[in-house]
Amino acid sequence: MPSESDTPSSRRAADYPRAVLDLFDAYVHGTIDRRGFLQQCAIHVGGTAAATAMLTTLSPDFARGQVIPPDDRRIAVSHVDIPSPRGNGTIRAYVARPVGRTDARLPVILVAHENRGLNPHIEDIARRLAVDGFLAVAPDALTTLGGYPGDEDKARTMFATLDRAKIQEDFIAAAAHAKGMAGGNGRVGAVGFCFGGGIANLLAARIPDLRAAVPFYGSPPPIEEVPAIKAELLIHYGGNDARTNAAWPGYEEALKKAGIRYRAFIYDGAEHGFNNDTTPRFDKAAADLAWARTIALFRRTLG
Structure with a gap:
């Protein structure tokens, strides 16, 4: 033990x-x-x-789980403040991009966090994407409450007070902003984890020109919105994640009925959160395979 x-x-x-x-x-x-x-x-x-x-x-142990440090010379990190569509301030996003490619127009990926806001692990995910050649934009839904507080328990408590409809609108606004960012090629994909997996699914249903969406163990969008999906989906589930997986049969039926392009993988023996390498639920074999599939999809669909 x-x-x-x-x-x-x-x-x-x-x-x-x-x-x-x-x-x-x-x-x-x-x-x-x-x-x-x-x-x-x-x-x-x-x-x-x-x-x-x-x-x-x-x-989580963020320090030991970090893969790409913020000062990695291959990337540049910054922040951008995006107006909230409800006129309630802004949503701050963490931006990571590769350096040394000033003439290149980069494919853009919106990164949607878990239910604790933009914690160090999700920032690290954005940096990993930058190392792989993408312009990554990771909004923080906790912006109006002062941003991620540096403590997972506090973050979870703060997150529970948020207006979910506002969060959704803020992420949609962030995706629209990301599409037009300098240095981007105007082609946008989305990846999200847990709560953010649900956001990735929702963005696919709400943004007609989203090219690809990769939800990791996320809830489906409203079933009646599935026919609106134009993005190609790559869906990841942990085999031991009975809570999240319970919604998959109904979601898959709706995807098939609507003729949506998708691939779904259930990783045998993997837990909810299997991609998060800051906790014991991390499953390296499943995470490596899921991430390789994710990067391959984004490279193919975003150019």
Whole structure:
């Protein structure tokens, strides 16, 4: 069983009881609070002290999970403030692009975060895309509340207070802004994770000229909006993610009925969040394959 001194490279989801992983999923998505997690986890691991250590090892370790540092010489990072369509201030986005390609017009990818706002892991995802030759734009839905607070629990609590309709409109506005950014080629794709996976699906339904959308373990758009999708979809699910996967059969039926171009992969044995390499739910084999498929799709569809 994991100890508090374990590192992300040594921790694996298989080391944890299934019940604890399910409790952590409920905690991350707001179904239970920290106290509820600890109380219920203690039943499975032998006490509150063990449950507290378990929560520590399950929580993100951004420093050790970082792949591309912000000062990597291959990329340039900046921020842009995008007007909110409701006239309520702006949404701030993190922008990462490759350097040394001043004459190139880069394909553009909107990156949609999980339900904690623009945390260091999602910024790292944007930088990874920049290293691969894309102009990556990652908005922060927590902008109106001061931005990502540097603490996952606080971020999750803040996020729960947001107007979901406003978040959706802000991401749509961000995609429109990204399309016209200097240095971009005007071709836009979207990738998102968890909550952001749902945003990627929604953008595909709401933005007619979106070229490609890649939702990682995200909820589908409203089924009645599926026929409006013009983007090519690449959909990733973890095989052990029963909560998210429950919506897939209905979504797939709607995609087939509407004749939407899509490919879907369910990675056997992988958990919800399997692409996030800052936690033990990371599954390197599944993540590497899913990411390679993602980059291949964006290169083919965005030019």
